[in-house]
Amino acid sequence: MRRxxxxxxxxxxxxxxxxxxxxxxxxxxxxxxxxxHAERARVGPRARPGRRLALAALAAALAAVLVLSPAGAKVGxxxxxxxxxxxxxxxxxxxxLPAPGRLLVVSPGGPWIVQDDGARRRLGAFRDATWSPGGxxxxxxxxxxxxxxxxxxxxxxxxxxxxxxxxxxxxxDGYRIAYRSEGDLWIAVGDNTDGxxxxxxxxxxxxxxxxxxxxxxxxxxxxSGRRIRIVEVDGPRVLGTTPPGPAPRELWWxxxxxxxxxxSSGEVRVFGARGKQLHRRALAPGLRATGSALDRAxxxxxxxxxxxxxxxxxxxxxxxxxxxxxxRGGAGAPPETLFAGSGRIEGLTWSMDGRVLVVGRxxxxxxxxxxxxxxxQLEAISGIRRFFAGGSSAAARLSAPFxxxxxxxxxxxxxxxxxxxCSSGAAPAVPPSR
Amino acid sequence: xxxxxxxxxxxxxxxxxxHWGRAHRAxxxxxxxxxxxxxxxxxxxxxxxxxxxxxxxxRPFGPWLHRIVVNRAIDWSRARTLxxxxxxxxxxxxxPRQSEVWSEEVVAALxxxxxxxxxxxVLRHLLEYTPGEIAALLEIPRGTVxxxxxxxxxxxxxxxxxxxxxPS
Numbered sequence: 001m002r003r004x005x006x007x008x009x010x011x012x013x014x015x016x017x018x019x020x021x022x023x024x025x026x027x028x029x030x031x032x033x034x035x036x037h038a039e040r041a042r043v044g045p046r047a048r049p050g051r052r053l054a055l056a057a058l059a060a061a062l063a064a065v066l067v068l069s070p071a072g073a074k075v076g077x078x079x080x081x082x083x084x085x086x087x088x089x090x091x092x093x094x095x096x097l098p099a100p101g102r103l104l105v106v107s108p109g110g111p112w113i114v115q116d117d118g119a120r121r122r123l124g125a126f127r128d129a130t131w132s133p134g135g136x137x138x139x140x141x142x143x144x145x146x147x148x149x150x151x152x153x154x155x156x157x158x159x160x161x162x163x164x165x166x167x168x169x170x171x172x173d174g175y176r177i178a179y180r181s182e183g184d185l186w187i188a189v190g191d192n193t194d195g196x197x198x199x200x201x202x203x204x205x206x207x208x209x210x211x212x213x214x215x216x217x218x219x220x221x222x223x224s225g226r227r228i229r230i231v232e233v234d235g236p237r238v239l240g241t242t243p244p245g246p247a248p249r250e251l252w253w254x255x256x257x258x259x260x261x262x263x264s265s266g267e268v269r270v271f272g273a274r275g276k277q278l279h280r281r282a283l284a285p286g287l288r289a290t291g292s293a294l295d296r297a298x299x300x301x302x303x304x305x306x307x308x309x310x311x312x313x314x315x316x317x318x319x320x321x322x323x324x325x326x327x328r329g330g331a332g333a334p335p336e337t338l339f340a341g342s343g344r345i346e347g348l349t350w351s352m353d354g355r356v357l358v359v360g361r362x363x364x365x366x367x368x369x370x371x372x373x374x375x376x377q378l379e380a381i382s383g384i385r386r387f388f389a390g391g392s393s394a395a396a397r398l399s400a401p402f403x404x405x406x407x408x409x410x411x412x413x414x415x416x417x418x419x420x421x422c423s424s425g426a427a428p429a430v431p432p433s434r
Numbered sequence: 435x436x437x438x439x440x441x442x443x444x445x446x447x448x449x450x451x452x453h454w455g456r457a458h459r460a461x462x463x464x465x466x467x468x469x470x471x472x473x474x475x476x477x478x479x480x481x482x483x484x485x486x487x488x489x490x491x492x493r494p495f496g497p498w499l500h501r502i503v504v505n506r507a508i509d510w511s512r513a514r515t516l517x518x519x520x521x522x523x524x525x526x527x528x529x530p531r532q533s534e535v536w537s538e539e540v541v542a543a544l545x546x547x548x549x550x551x552x553x554x555x556v557l558r559h560l561l562e563y564t565p566g567e568i569a570a571l572l573e574i575p576r577g578t579v580x581x582x583x584x585x586x587x588x589x590x591x592x593x594x595x596x597x598x599x600x601p602s
Contacts, residue, residue, distance in 0.1 A: 006591055007559065013540040014560040019462035025472040026454055030447070033479045037438075037446045040483055162469035194513060197467070 131422035240274030255298030347404025511549035543593035
């Protein structure tokens with residue numbers, strides 16, 4: 001086959017092409033190849049790789065056992081003596097959570113699950129954990145890996161990523177997981193049989209899956225530059241883009257999937273399902289949003305906001321319209337203040353039945369339990385670091401990372417409910433790099 | 435190759451430096467994904483190391499490595515064919531990082547081909563194998579190689595023709 005002028009030009013272009021960051025890739029590859037070659041030379045050609053793999057697997061299993069905390073430590077052991085009377089408190093019932101279900105807790109030391117009966121377990125050295133919709137698994141980040149865990153800490157599967165993984169979020173049908181890696185948004189199939197990059201240049205806010213709708217396909221919203229994009233992932237197909245605005249810290253879909261709520265540092269915006277802006281409400285001067293949580297019914301949005309410098313914080317409640325009345329609902333009305341106090345707020349999540357809001361207060365080493373329907377009834381549990389970190393040294397307890405409530409799960413979801421049995425929502429424990 | 439088989443680091447590095455660039459570039463031109471291309475090329479080298487003792491020194495190393503690279507790249511591309519990335523450009527404040535470092539026009543034109551056609555083009559015009567050698571590498575009939583190349587080049591000629599409008 002003789003080469004024509006076009007083919008010669010094509011050949012030249014192909015030879016000129018260089019993959020992105022080719023020099024770095026070559027350096028990384030040589031490090032890996034050199035190590036593998038050195039290992040081969042050290043072990044010798046007759047080494048039995050199967051046996052070595054078995055030994056490595058055994059060592060890994062032993063290491064996993066060592067880092068896992070013993071199951072069955074009871075909340076009842078600690079809750080009685082950690083309840084504080086400052087501020088005005090009501091002791092929680094010992095041995096149980098303040099609402100039915102299981103609570104996911106995240107901290108820089110790794111996620112924990114607190115069971116309905118009060119037992120707690122650390123899952124390992126992971127970041128940014130999130131429930132699967134049915135509560136059977138937890139997705140979490142470990143360096144450049146996305147890991148699916150069973151609630152007892154066993155690793156179901158591991159998916160490598162090109163860079164550090166953050167903010168995984170499971171789709172409502174359980175078949176997809178969206179996560180960020182080096183500023184790109186990736187989708188993994190829920191059983192780890194496939195994965196693909198959905199978009200580049202994605203902002204730090206966690207992606208938000210639209211609750212299941214009659215139309216086929218799963219839809220995710222994510223921040224990109226100054227806009228939020230709404231994309232059907234399997235096409236993929238861009239369904240909508242919002243007008244430009246401040247970068248959101250957190251994104252939420254209402255339970256009916258008709259409204260998308262974006263919480264940024266200075267305002268709350270509500271959009272339609274295709275990105276049309278419906279409402280916008282700025283926070284009061286001097287306040288800066290640091291977190292938020294939307295209840296399972298999608299009607300009550302609580303925003304945590306701090307005064308400049310984090311010397312004081314408030315919890316602001318925005319009431320959204322009930323499902324089916326999207327056009328009139330939103331964050332247009334002024335919020336009501338649920339709580340105001342000293343220090344910062346880190347992590348807040350609603351119980352699945354919507355009766356209790358759990359709020360982390362690291363400066364006081366407390367979790368607040370708010371019951372907005374019970375005229376704002378407030379309880380506080382202190383000594384949170386001690387409970388999760390263990391140990392007897394007061395200094396060690398004070399320096400331990402603060403565990404933040406990050407999501408709740410029904411032990412048994414209501415029949416014919418249709419909505420996910422678990423919630424996820426806390427911002428990542430460590431802000432992503434982009 | 436003999437020295438590398440005997441465990442020489444220098445020989446292994448020489449082998450790596452000679453072959454890495456083309457293997458990496460070939461993978462990238464087929465999969466159009468930098469991370470995947472790096473993984474595929476790296477895995478091919480690791481497979482080579484695992485099989486180093488069994489390697490027949492009378493045969494050239496390059497074709498053997500390229501066969502692994504191209505087959506893995508085709509498999510990877512097929513797996514994601516139905517799940518392309520969002521095509522809409524991202525915001526101007528977050529420009530795509532790749533546009534500065536490779537020939538966007540040619541790579542974009544290659545992306546309209548199916549993975550088998552891309553592999554044929556890469557093997558023929560980047561790695562410079564003859565159609566007969568490509569047939570042997572991919573274990574397919576030579577006629578199939580020729581037809582893939584012909585269809586691919588026809589399509590590329592349309593895509594790269596100056597002044598023509600982009601297909602919708």
